[in-house]
Amino acid sequence: MHELSIAMNIVDIADEETKKANAKKVFEIELEIGTMSGVVLEALEFALQEAVRDSVLENAKIKITEIQAKAKCLNCLHVFKIEDLYSPCPNCNEFKTEIISGKELRVKSLKVE
Amino acid sequence: MCETCGCGESNSFSIRKPGETIENNSNHTHTHTHSHLHDDSEHAHSHSHAHTHDYNHEHQHHHEDSDHAHHHHDYQHKHSHGTEIKVETDILHKNNLIAERNRGFFEAKNIFALNLVSSPGSGKTSLIEKSIKDLSKDVNFYIIEGDQQTMNDANRIEAAGAPVVQINTGNGCHLDADMINKAVKKLEVENNSLLIIENVGNLICPSLFDLGESKRIVIISVTEGEDKPIKYPTMFQSSNICIINKTDLLPYVDFDINKVKEYAHQVNHHLEFFELSVKTGEGMDKWYEWLKLQVS
Numbered sequence: 186m187h188e189l190s191i192a193m194n195i196v197d198i199a200d201e202e203t204k205k206a207n208a209k210k211v212f213e214i215e216l217e218i219g220t221m222s223g224v225v226l227e228a229l230e231f232a233l234q235e236a237v238r239d240s241v242l243e244n245a246k247i248k249i250t251e252i253q254a255k256a257k258c259l260n261c262l263h264v265f266k267i268e269d270l271y272s273p274c275p276n277c278n279e280f281k282t283e284i285i286s287g288k289e290l291r292v293k294s295l296k297v298e
Numbered sequence: 299m300c301e302t303c304g305c306g307e308s309n310s311f312s313i314r315k316p317g318e319t320i321e322n323n324s325n326h327t328h329t330h331t332h333s334h335l336h337d338d339s340e341h342a343h344s345h346s347h348a349h350t351h352d353y354n355h356e357h358q359h360h361h362e363d364s365d366h367a368h369h370h371h372d373y374q375h376k377h378s379h380g381t382e383i384k385v386e387t388d389i390l391h392k393n394n395l396i397a398e399r400n401r402g403f404f405e406a407k408n409i410f411a412l413n414l415v416s417s418p419g420s421g422k423t424s425l426i427e428k429s430i431k432d433l434s435k436d437v438n439f440y441i442i443e444g445d446q447q448t449m450n451d452a453n454r455i456e457a458a459g460a461p462v463v464q465i466n467t468g469n470g471c472h473l474d475a476d477m478i479n480k481a482v483k484k485l486e487v488e489n490n491s492l493l494i495i496e497n498v499g500n501l502i503c504p505s506l507f508d509l510g511e512s513k514r515i516v517i518i519s520v521t522e523g524e525d526k527p528i529k530y531p532t533m534f535q536s537s538n539i540c541i542i543n544k545t546d547l548l549p550y551v552d553f554d555i556n557k558v559k560e561y562a563h564q565v566n567h568h569l570e571f572f573e574l575s576v577k578t579g580e581g582m583d584k585w586y587e588w589l590k591l592q593v594s
Contacts, residue, residue, distance in 0.1 A: 187472060187503035194389045202383050212380060216389075223506050223532045270531035271564040281567045290389040290506075298380035 188228040191290065192236035198292045203241045208297035211245040215294045219287035221254035221270060241297075254287020312466045313481050316449060316456040393507055396475035400482065400510025404493070409440075410592045411493040413511035415533060417526075418499030420519040421543040423451050424576045426494055427458040433586055434459055437593055438491035442481045444473040444498045451496065461485060472503040475510055492593045501530040512592075519544040520553040527562040534565045539572065541585070546575040 199211050218224055226249065237243050256267045258274035259281040265274065267287070273280045312320045388394065404411050414422045423443075430439050439460035443451040444467065452464035463485045465477050478495060487493055495511065497504045516537040518526055521544060527534040534540065540562055542555060555573065562569050572588070574581030 187506055190470075190472075190474070191389055191506075194392060197392070198385065198387055198389065202385055202387075206381055206383055208381060221532075223502075269528075270535050271528040271561065273564070280564045292385045292387050292389060294385055295383045296380050297383060 188224055189232040189236065191224055191229060192232035195233065195292060196236050196240045196242055199242050199245075199295055200240060202292075202295055203297050206297055208241075210241050210243075211295050211297050213246045213248060213296040214242060214292065215248045215250065217250045217252055217289045217291040217293050219252045219254055219289035221267065221284060221287040222290045223288075224290060226251070250293070252287055252289050255285050256282040257285050258282050310468050311470060311477060312468075313477070313484055314449065314452070314464050314466070315484070316452050316462065316464070390506065390508075393475045396479055397508035397510040400475055400478055401512075403482070404510060404512065407487065407489045407491075409487055409489070409491055409493050411495065411509075411511045411513075413495045413497060413504075413509050413514045414517060415497045415501070415504045415514060415537065416499060416517035416519075417501050417522060420499075420517045420522065421576050422496050422499070422517055423454055425517065425541070425543065426496060427454055428576050428579075428582070429494075429586070429589065430455070430458040430460045432582070433589065436590055438488060440485055440487045440491055440493045442473075442478065442485065442493065442495045444477075444496055446470070446498060467498060471498060471500050472507050473497050473509060474507045478509045490593070492589065501526070501533050505533040505536045513538045515539045515541060517541045517543055518558065520547050520551055520555070522553075524553050524555075524558040525561060527558060527565050531565045534562050534569065537566065537569065540569050541572045541574065544575055544577070545573050545580060546578045 195214070195216065199214055203209070203211055218226060218229070230247070230249075233242075233247060237245065254267045255264055256274075257264050258277060258279055260279035261274060261277040263274055263276040264285065265276070267282075267284070270284075271280075274282055314320065400411075403409075414426070416422055426441060430441075433439075441452075441455045441460050441462040443455060443462060443464045445451055445464070446467050446469065448466070449464050452462045455462040463481050465473060465481055467473065467477075473495065482493070485493075495509060497509075501516075514537045516533055516539070518540065520542065523529070527540075540559075542558065545555075548555065559571060562571075572581065572585050574585055576582070
């Protein structure tokens, strides 16, 4: 259940940023989570329900933007969407590929008051 | 906040040398008393609305190339209904910062640090034990053991003859950079040595947490399925080296060693392999050669 650690890191970041801005609470938080980040969205949402309790994020609307993972083939340079980490390039069947997006785990923005 | 129960106290993990008892400061009871502090007294309300937050998650899918210009943290927009803070912070940035501090510390002291990850039972502890016994003349070993509970592994390592501390994560499923930061201080690792960190036996969670290691080594034994690399790809993708252990059992199991390598290479074409049997010693010479080269 590493999603609970992730959720608590989100709460810590929100807490710090809210303090910096001299605000009291967050009414919206926007997260960006890559589809190959290693985090299960449903598990993260569940963990967040617990983690936000008594924090600046309690009652905040949680907006999660999923970022589609993409890879680049090192052979033919084709860029393609990936749904797993073990499929070859659909263009030339080469396995030597490099992930170029989809590993994101990011707090994008907060709306505070 | 405690990661075990979500209560207000910090997460409880303990770091001990063999023979030490748990210090008091890492104990806390899990009682849930939720006192909400409201500084504006305009709405005294009961808390019977327990967590019916309007939790309307919006899942948007980015189909464009995400051009993430990195704004700096203190960039703020004023809106009539409040303030928007552009945060743009990696959720794991705290762990990653501490991991980089660990890495800098290791570099300065010429410590070669390995992070050993695998499922439980693949032979991580046995590999470390045997390596200590066979190489202690050439290599200065220091070991950090990670398990949810018990001092068993630390006791085994101490008996094998290397300084060791045991991290017990309680209910935690992985080690993090902060635990390593504290454990290394307790272990007092000397210059020019080899630090082996044995992570909690788990092929999923530890993959996300950089500890500051020089190399990450994933171990798989031939009694496991050969499709492990594609079943748990994140771990194989984030590792530098793959050790295939228990090769002495190959005649008795349906395990195609070429197939597992093929799968692992599909996930990560940079992976280097060692095939060995800790029990019989077969293939250990290559592993030792590599280890000695890293710390020389």
